Amino acid sequence: MKTVSLTDEEMIRQYLTEQPNQCFEALYKRYVARVYHRCLFMTKDAQTAQDFTHDIFMKAFSKLDHFQQRSSFATWLTSIAHNYCSDQLRLAKRLHTTSLEDGMDLSESRESGLGEEQLDRVHRAMSGLSASEQLLLRQKYEQGLSIEELAGLYQIKVSAIKMRLKRSRDKIERLYSQSHT
Template identity: 55%
Template sequence: MTKHSEQAEDFTHDIFLKAFTKLNAFQERSSFSTWLYSIAFNYCADQIRLSKRMNVTTITEGHEQSMADSKDNNVQEETLQLVKQALETLTIDEQTILRMKYEDGRTIDEIAHVYQIKPSAVKMRLKRSRDRIYRFCQQPNQC
């Protein structure tokens, strides 16, 4: 959910501390990984909302690692930029649901548990998000 490795490390540390302190609250209604994921998701979403309110600017140190084959690198970079642009047309929740499903390999039921919604609502949100990305890619000079 965050694009910065140092921030991700900080989040991970805080999330595991939070999970450890709430371990006695785990009720085994879902798998442990789903419970932990919901803690992580909620923590990250809260932090992202907070950072947007504070309008924090981060400074990256160093430069991007250069690749030997610049043509392949340029194509990959262009593709990555197009994917980022398409994802930016979605809300944070829509982006997160897509990432949970396709990057993290979460099931519809696990996503529904994290968001506390019905599986049919997750399916509809996934479909709407994919449709929005499709429409974005249909625009001239996109995807």
């Protein structure tokens, strides 16, 4: 396969269905540095940028058949990278957790209100949810999938995803409150 002389769009049209691995490999080689530098610029952390770069390419390649060429492939990929990094950084701020490896011992966690008892209550509340409710919450809040991505994944309307998320959040909140009494 002579991919060097082909534009990204020509390569996708000609080789995506016949030789997807070669198509992905060629696009990866062309853009891995650009995506990594975008991630590094946004995260300011080399390891996180590397992880995000991998995730972005996995996401882009899984959606490559949806690429509609309204813009160049490079623009489309850069947009995915920017949105993914923004979503992950926003999620990290919202969840703002500190691991024990970062020097926080249990006595500090108790003082800050994040003791073992509360963690146990959270785990019990999560276990009170159905497997599908747990999965949806984890996809949204741990994996950082957008509501639109979830709607596409579940093949239902955005409004249905929003309602399922609200019901699951309400249920976990109720279960958490009940575990305290």
